[in-house]
Amino acid sequence: DSGVTQTPKHLITATGQRVTLRCSPRSGDLSVYWYQQSLDQGLQFLIQYYNGEERAKGNILERFSAQQFPDLHSELNLSSLELGDSALYFCASSVAEASGGRSSYNEQFFGPGTRLTVL
Amino acid sequence: AQSVTQLGSHVSVSEGALVLLRCNYSSSVPPYLFWYVQYPNQGLQLLLKYTSAATLVKGINGFEAEFKKSETSFHLTKPSAHMSDAAEYFCAVRSNQGGKLIFGQGTELSVKP
Numbered sequence: 001d002s003g004v005t006q007t008p009k010h011l012i013t014a015t016g017q018r019v020t021l022r023c024s025p026r027s028g029d030l031s032v033y034w035y036q037q038s039l040d041q042g043l044q045f046l047i048q049y050y051n052g053e054e055r056a057k058g059n060i061l062e063r064f065s066a067q068q069f070p071d072l073h074s075e076l077n078l079s080s081l082e083l084g085d086s087a088l089y090f091c092a093s094s095v096a097e098a099s100g101g102r103s104s105y106n107e108q109f110f111g112p113g114t115r116l117t118v119l
Numbered sequence: 120a121q122s123v124t125q126l127g128s129h130v131s132v133s134e135g136a137l138v139l140l141r142c143n144y145s146s147s148v149p150p151y152l153f154w155y156v157q158y159p160n161q162g163l164q165l166l167l168k169y170t171s172a173a174t175l176v177k178g179i180n181g182f183e184a185e186f187k188k189s190e191t192s193f194h195l196t197k198p199s200a201h202m203s204d205a206a207e208y209f210c211a212v213r214s215n216q217g218g219k220l221i222f223g224q225g226t227e228l229s230v231k232p
Contacts, residue, residue, distance in 0.1 A: 002162065033220075042224050043222040044222075048218065055217060055218075056216070056218075096218070110163040111162055112161060112162040
């Protein structure tokens, strides 16, 4: 158990719908990362938050958004869902921000993931 | 740009045989490298990490990896495979622009009895 929790574990929805995935980081971790795992794209970084502020964006679609709340939990919102959005979505957390100037290796701990199926 | 290449999407070994999973990286700065394991229907678990303290890194479950700068490699090995090692293994490099991880495509390890 990594200490990172994600809900729900499974989500089945229809095209055009909107869903929210939730992540609670390990106690004391300030950074949250979202990743998408699909068969064709592999594991791709989506977005990072640090202590409530967006820090980095990856290959995240405009239909997707995220936020980190004062209690440090994070939510990933996916809207106007398409069949191709079906994937495993992982949240990871780490203690530090790991910006370019820091020397910390910034180990990330992953949650169990949310499997999204869009029908 | 930084990248990771894992050679071989599928590796099959017999129980008790050597496990060797290959990973090559591309990075213009000294990299921080990781190996993660993903068991079926589970999240990613950190096996080991390279942070420049030592080139030979020991991880959990008997795995180890050696950082070779001259070969830009970070191959994962285990002397004797166990059935419970069957899983997907991911090599990753920490981006020098923020803390995101850049993953390889993964290698699925099968262990035959």
